[in-house]
Amino acid sequence: MTERRLLSGDEAVAAAAKDGGVHLGTGYPGTPSTEILQAFSELGGRAQWAPNEKVALEVGLGAAFGGARALVTMKHVGVNVAADPLFTAAYTGVSGGLVLVSADDPGLASSQNEQDNRHYAEAAGLPMLEPSDSQEAYDLALAAFELSERWQLPVILRMTTRVCHSKSIVTRRAGLPAPKAPAFVRDIPGRVMIPGYARPAHRKLRKKLEALRVFAESSPLNVWRQGSKALGVVTAGITARHVREAAPEASLLELKTVYPLPLEKIRAFAASVERCVVIEEGDPIFETAIRAAGIPVESKDPSYRFGELSVERVRRILAKDTGPEPEPPKGKPPELCPACPYHPVYSTLRKLDCIVAGDIGCYTLGVLPPYQGMDTCVAMGASLGVGLGLRHVLPEKDARRVVSLIGDSTFIHSGVNGLIEMVYNPPATGHVLIVLDNGTTAMTGQQEHPGTGRTLDHEPTSKVSIEGLARAVGVANVDIVDPVADPAGFEKLLSERLATPKLSVIIARRPCILAAADIRKYEKAADEKRAAMCSACVEAGNV
Template sequence: MAKILSERMLLSGDEAVALAALNAGVLLGTGYPGTPSTEILEAFGQLGGKAQWAPNEKVALEVGLGAAFAGARALVTMKHVGVNVAADVLFTAAYTGVTGGLLLISADDPGMASSQNEQDNRNYARAAGVIMLEPADSQQAYDFTGAGFAISEQFGLPVILRMTTRVCHSKSIVVPHPLVRGAAPTFKRDIPARVMIPAHARPAHRRLRDKLARAAVFAESCAQTLVEPRGKALGIITSGITAMHARDAAPDASILQLGLSYPLPINAIRDFVASVERCLVIEEGDPILVTELLAAGLKIEGKSERFRFGELNVDRVRRIIAGDESEEAKAPPGKPPMLCEGCSHRPVFETLRDMNCIVAGDIGCYTLGVLPPFSAMDTCVCMGASITVGLGLRHVLPFEEAKRVVSVIGDSTFVHSGLTGLAEMVYNPPATGHVLLILDNGTTAMTGQQEHAGTGRDLMHGASHKINFEEVCRAMGLKQVVTVDPMAGDGSLEAAITTALASGELAVIVARRPCILAAPKIRQYDKAAAEKLLARNAACSAAVVD
């Protein structure tokens, strides 16, 4: 059932997307938690939508694609680096097309508030050949989400809704309105469109390019191509959050906001450029628009290279307009992040530091082990890379150095992309063996204590099947698998690491202790699940007696 809830609501961009998804009749929301996208699925589930965490982003997009093949509307959420993981699916999904609307949220993080890079995922729309929408505030997040599903179904293509940290987390007024809902799901066999063998993929590529050509025509006059004519002296072409900065920085300028930013409405852009004396392209991140428009022979200007880095704001946009290349004021230093007092990761990194280990690290709270007073992490690249980077080090380093290498990965990250690294560890073991520490704190802590397949709880914290890491490791061929409590203070952690390093064999140490922040909630969830199971068993017993 659709939920309007109120005529006017103060919502974050993430909450607006969730509400729009519900009102648009989305039957499945799936994704992997990652700032700044996490709250979308949480809000969708709280509103009553079917929401679930996938082990990783590739799995999420595959599940969403399956739903879209069945004619259902599906919402798939992830942060920008998650699209890297899902790209294998995305590129071919553009060939297969979809029946039901498929909306992929790419939540980009300019300025790297909580990320290892600030890649600009507008590049993915162009590389994969899918339609992209970019909202500038919460109202547009609501509107563009509803439009995204309709556009996806109209052209039979996945649509990327690209958001950024400011749009995701800033709150603004939303006036919800009824949205057109999707059709009831049903599966219709279409082997040439769905089975991408080369004989089917070649014509599918031609169909894709035809769809994009039609989408470009649609973009010329669609509701997401927003022209705000004001003065003729200056015109600004922009997209996403930068449109808000441009309105504040240059209130007298005419603005063309490309809400549908790929494929480009080139004729509308050409007309806009011709309507102003000076036309400036202001875009956050890579110079994608300016490069394309210059290539199209349009007389436009772009920003200087210095403004490619970090987030834009009103002051920086004013500088771009004025051509001001003077040194920008440095932001005051913030308090560096740190592991919580009482965090179970602390003794792990203290031990690794004191043992002078070479530590291949991973993405999560435990990444903070790189900072003082631990300074006990030597590499951190991407999700799951701790195992495989550690193996690479082991394979080539001299013996005395190689035997000091340890890989450290968290529980959610292990489920996300550590399993394939474990397979590599077993299949191609270094001559010196290897040691893997799985830091299991019972939650996806860094992004706000979400569940995963190793917690035994679903997205809404209800009971679910729990993957047993120790059994998985043993099933994959590991002989040395031990479990320790890193907070026990009895020397068991140091003893386990010492034994594993000295063995010269493959070893896995599961350091298990609930996150100190999540532990009270986990106890509540487990108690509620136990009570629910007890009530269900009692009801079953009563039914048998009757």
Template sequence: MFSESLHLLSGNEAVALAARDSGLSIGAGYPGTPSTEILEYLHEIGGNAEWAPNEKVALEVALGAAFGGGWAMAAMKHVGLNVAADVLFTAAYSGVSGALLVVSADDPGMASSQNEQDNRRYALAAGVPMFEPSDSQEAYDFTRAALELSARWRLPVLLRMTTRICHSKTPVRPRPEPAKPPPARFERNIRGRVMIPAHARPAHRQLRKKLAEIAAWNETCQWNQTIEGGRSLGIITSGVSFAHVREAAPNASVLKLGVTYPLPMEKIRRFAAGLQRCLVVEENDPFLFEQIRSSGVNVEQKPEMYRFGEFDVERVRRIIVGDVSEEPVPPRGKPPALCVGCPHRVTFELFKKLDCIVSGDIGCYTLGALPPLEAMDAQICMGASVGMGLGLRHVLPEDEARRVVSVIGDGTFVHSGITGLVEMVYNPPKTGHVLVILDNGTTAMTGLQEHPGTGRTLGHQPTGKVVFEDLARSLGVPNVFVVDPTKEAEQFEQNLRDALAGNELSVFIVRRPCILAAGKIKQREKEQEEGGGRRAEGGGLAASAASTKPISVVIAGLGGQGVLKASDVLADAAFLAGYDVKKSEIHGMSQRGGSVASDVRFGRRVHSPMIPSGEADFLVVLAEDQVDNNRPRLREGGVLIAPESIDADALPNRRSANVAILGALSRHIEIDPAAWREAIRKNLKPKLHEDNFRAFQIGRDWCGSI
């Protein structure tokens, strides 16, 4: 049984806990799935965390702290590192006085991103060491080790996460002793930090010398693990692929690399020697394969078709046998949509009515591109809407150019739209231009985070505020409108028509709060007043039994039904009952009413957090129309628990249906009722406990009576 010092944490939570335990001075970043929760959790457990206007500023803040001897972290999703790359490349030359960790969360399969770039390439290109955790325990261990390595060699270090590592929950045992870095202190070092060419040339040579030393250190590094098996097949792997490999090929020899740049080439050569076949299994680009093969080691790479999307156990099985036949196409789930009552709907309906050519941006309003609205014509990256709209205006015939509108959200505007507005004033098209800023008072898509336009910090405390209309006027925009799209719809339409017909520059601030934001902000403020905030919690309840084979449960439904909350309760209940637990989920745009699913696996020993299609023991479905989409995931003889498994009319309220259906599930799996109650208590607010205890029992009784 696990000890009470063990915690069930997501990879993001594990990074935050390790950063705090390392004595981190400051963590900075910009919210972006799948990395958002790192800084949120760091704040909740007492660390110093802040949202920056964008990732470049976040890394600059962290670098400055590291120049002053502090231990600092910048956290961002993979495309955010594109924004921060200018800082990263030269920071590798300058080095640091304290420690600097850069967390990059990649998104294989593009669950909530515009591309699936492989940011391991940044380590090689910039010349910074890189760690790749394979579960939450390693996310904790590698965060601490990366900060220590950074302090030792005075270099930035990259921690490369992926969506499945960020969002999966696995057991974590923290180190018993927190670190105590030296106190921050500034030491002048003009030659080392002022990167003029005369200083940068020797700095580059010094960087390469350090990388050679780190490569030698990596040959005996404890974070690279060799698992002896048969000599007919050896697999070199890293990250979450390691978990899939262990399940797909339990008898193979495995070299799991934890530090993937610079590579321990002698260790790799020794591993490959004598193997009949040595295969590199890695998600995304052939990053490891290219380095290993170029060093003269005879290894195989995966077929090209497996370069795309994320891995699971079944895909790794196919790679091992060289199966290049067409992969089964998963059933299409329900697409996400703008929330009912979303203030953005009015704006996109107006764009459609006026037949606008809409240059769009990144945020929940991107859903305006989907049916039935289909009112967005381009979307590339954060802030691009303004520049792309200007480019269209410059080249299109006048009648078409007048239809072009740029639309951007409030958080995205602060991130990288302001420079586009400057370009609009500096190089205006002959027809003028129209910029629409959708100001709903929050960063909605990633979970209602603050930004400089809300006037509140990451911890929701009052601070300085960027007032968009004042900014636009100060830059010289002649026509600035502030409208409520719901209360002033007619005036909004008339003003927009006039702006499109004219030759001047116009900025519309379309201001109405996100319908999801106000209540959550009030809730957080109340928790703060009451001294609330989560802390990592351990186990403590004995297991009723120990499963010899992992139990695999898929929970599926629609965004807003509490699928992820139900999977949290199940995972915590199994963890409290003494099982090894792996929980995996993908969340992002699907939370806006689209299809959502979460995998929970538990038993004596679990490797992969993902359940291969056709191997789930239980399929728990909260929405009737999602049963057929998810049925292929259930094994032959598996148990389907659908909405009709409970008496919905008997529930205290409809929102407790997700917990009631867990009650029905509890009849089929051996977890002590005390563990279920504690898991419900842990995951829900106190005022909801009694209703959900009742709902759980109703589901349990209803299932037991049929």
């Protein structure tokens, strides 16, 4: 039986995971990938948030070692965090299907860079598929699990913001054959990557990639659309949709297997047209590989490497128009919510003229007027390392002004290592870390994390104590304050901690204004559930 529904690309991947018999979905919330696991959970799938992307991939890899199908989701910069196990997972391979969704963000709609994660496929030596709309997101997610199980390799499904969040009609189908029941089969040479086992594993990987290249040459996933012989375009992803609108008469080779590339198919396509143009969003990855294979093609001007492509930009590329592009309309700049609990924090940091090593989260908006309250922002968890580095080298007067600022979810994600660095290599002037604890992962839509005490579907679970961690690793001063209820007290406390050479952690705790009502609802439900369990124990005579 089939079902037609209007779905976003993220929702389509979730539907494919459900229809494909995925045992476990795990990841870390990050726009534009967040909605995949949320939708999978709503469909009845088992989904969970991990502390960070590295842990998520390792959990998914373990599940796949056990013969299960696992889906791991993250945004493009999250793959940087997961890259360590990713590269070695190409050597170990998998027993069950393992698909990693990399949601790229061309144009930096909500990211600190616009890296092109197609590079990861070649660098790690893993097959990569890329859809151009929601139907293809559904179909290619299923195809990715099939390929993963056939070749016993993790498969990367590359999405982009436009595909993740745009909606189109999706026809769901019966899905994949039911997976085998998970079971562990010992394979020490294949799973334990000491040098003696890793060397033959690398050779085995390269043989698989060559077989995958041969597969890509004849795969129906790569679509050759016959059109005019005057113009042919090689493209992939959402750009294929732009090309079809900008040049409907052109012949089109629409690549879905973006790695390994079907170079001989591309060679035949290029020979079949008078003019062959490679149009790709982001870096010139296809162009470089195609030209290295000796296939004569045109490519876009380097000026089109930046930002998203569009129908109009594709027309300009085909016309070789390198003139100034129209300025995009100016929108309203983002800002902290009027009732955000971070306002008194930034007001105090500005008043005390602090040098602020910042981090990734909605609190990053404090960099904008009126506060301009952040001096650095590099990557998740970087506020601690950067702040410590500044403390180590600046003159004492300036060093004492340095503060590291991080959110609760980001602290759990990758701030703990920085906290340990702070204790292990303390600056002579001490250091001050402010954790902005609003009880949620607010930036991506109020998701849970290990510090909230609730799972992905808001059910109660064990809670990680930020203040407990700080005390356990040896921080001298650990304080909890509500900066909204007592702004003067927060200012006094921060002034005192900046003046001492001891290490200090200040937890500015107040719920996100957008999540506060839901948090109260979840906590009430948890209390009622605990009370009901206690009553049941009393009635059963167990207490």
